[in-house]
Amino acid sequence: MRALLDTVDKALDHDVNILILGESGSGKGWLAETIHRFGSRRDEPFVHVDCAAIPVDLFESELFGFEKGTFTGAVDRKAGRLELAKRGTVYFDEIASLAQSQQAKLLRALEERRFTRLGGAGEVHLEARVVSSSSADVNAALRRDLLYRINVLTVTLPPLRERKEDVARLAEGFARNAGKRVHADALRLLEDYAWPGNVRELRNAIERAALMTDGDTIVPSALPLAEPAELVTVAARDGWTLDELEARYIREVLRQTKENYSRAAEILGINRKTLLEKRRKYGIE
Numbered sequence: 001m002r003a004l005l006d007t008v009d010k011a012l013d014h015d016v017n018i019l020i021l022g023e024s025g026s027g028k029g030w031l032a033e034t035i036h037r038f039g040s041r042r043d044e045p046f047v048h049v050d051c052a053a054i055p056v057d058l059f060e061s062e063l064f065g066f067e068k069g070t071f072t073g074a075v076d077r078k079a080g081r082l083e084l085a086k087r088g089t090v091y092f093d094e095i096a097s098l099a100q101s102q103q104a105k106l107l108r109a110l111e112e113r114r115f116t117r118l119g120g121a122g123e124v125h126l127e128a129r130v131v132s133s134s135s136a137d138v139n140a141a142l143r144r145d146l147l148y149r150i151n152v153l154t155v156t157l158p159p160l161r162e163r164k165e166d167v168a169r170l171a172e173g174f175a176r177n178a179g180k181r182v183h184a185d186a187l188r189l190l191e192d193y194a195w196p197g198n199v200r201e202l203r204n205a206i207e208r209a210a211l212m213t214d215g216d217t218i219v220p221s222a223l224p225l226a227e228p229a230e231l232v233t234v235a236a237r238d239g240w241t242l243d244e245l246e247a248r249y250i251r252e253v254l255r256q257t258k259e260n261y262s263r264a265a266e267i268l269g270i271n272r273k274t275l276l277e278k279r280r281k282y283g284i285e
């Protein structure tokens with residue numbers, strides 16, 4: 001994530017088009033807004049175009065706008081999203097869901113940096129920066145020339161399960177916004193969960209837990225995790241070696257017994273001496 005943000009940071013004040021890839025909930029919309037907020041265009045509009053939600057036959061009027069009287073119901077001239085974005089940022093969300101005909105029209109506007117309102121004669125200049133996102137395979141869905149146009153810089157947000165270090169930081173941030181803290185045991189549970197819904201699921205989990213929590217600390221039992229991950233599931237998924245699994249298990253037993261070595265050895269079914277050897281072997285403090 002740090003390398004990714006560094007790359008984005010370098011591109012902030014250059015007008016390159018940025019394509020953000022990543023699973024649903026991984027933070028594509030968040031990153032697009034962050035790019036806008038920290039870039040040179042921050043005082044101009046940020047306009048969201050939800051490509052998956054705009055019906056095919058409304059695409060052009062939404063994007064380019066229309067002149068008064070162009071069609072029934074066009075009682076007034078209306079600016080399209082590209083025009084509303086002015087010198088700000090236009091964010092094409094789920095761009096891979098655009099139909100071929102829509103792609104052709106968008107490509108033309110991007111290439112020529114200008115377009116006409118439906119039913120209009122005059123041209124409008126496209127001055128906004130273009131940021132796009134997709135959770136689907138853009139190579140399969142988009143025509144080459146459009147893809148080249150929008151992905152001068154491509155950044156891929158890793159799924160949350162592949163950036164464990166972010167889980168605690170994000171969880172604490174979401175909790176702080178709700179006036180809460182997260183108990184260390186709860187953080188560990190969060191870190192071991194696979195987060196199929198990525199950051200969105202984490203945010204929801206923390207916000208719900210915060211509502212359920214009367215005190216100021218969110219404890220494990222308050223967390224609404226869909227399927228608490230079995231340790232072995234986590235281990236296999238993340239490719240732990242047997243030694244790692246053993247080391248972590250020993251560390252956890254020592255923690256739970258408050259470092260009572262006799263008691264820990266009993267639980268582990270080994271003698272105290274073996275436990276001390278393993279502790280040294282694994283560098284357990």
Ligand SMILES: Nc1ncnc2c1ncn2[C@@H]1O[C@H](COP(=O)(O)OP(=O)(O)OP(=O)(O)O)[C@@H](O)[C@H]1O
Pocket residue numbers: 022023024025026027028029030031135170199200203
């Ligand atoms: N790095 C982050 N810091 C703080 N909040 C984040 C971060 N990443 C994501 N979020 C939050 O997580 C939620 C999900 O993120 P976002 O909506 O950007 O995901 P997305 O990739 O656009 O998902 P979708 O593909 O479903 O549209 C949002 O509430 C967003 O604000």
Ligand SMILES: [Mg+2]
Pocket residue numbers: 028029030093
């Ligand atoms: Mg989104």
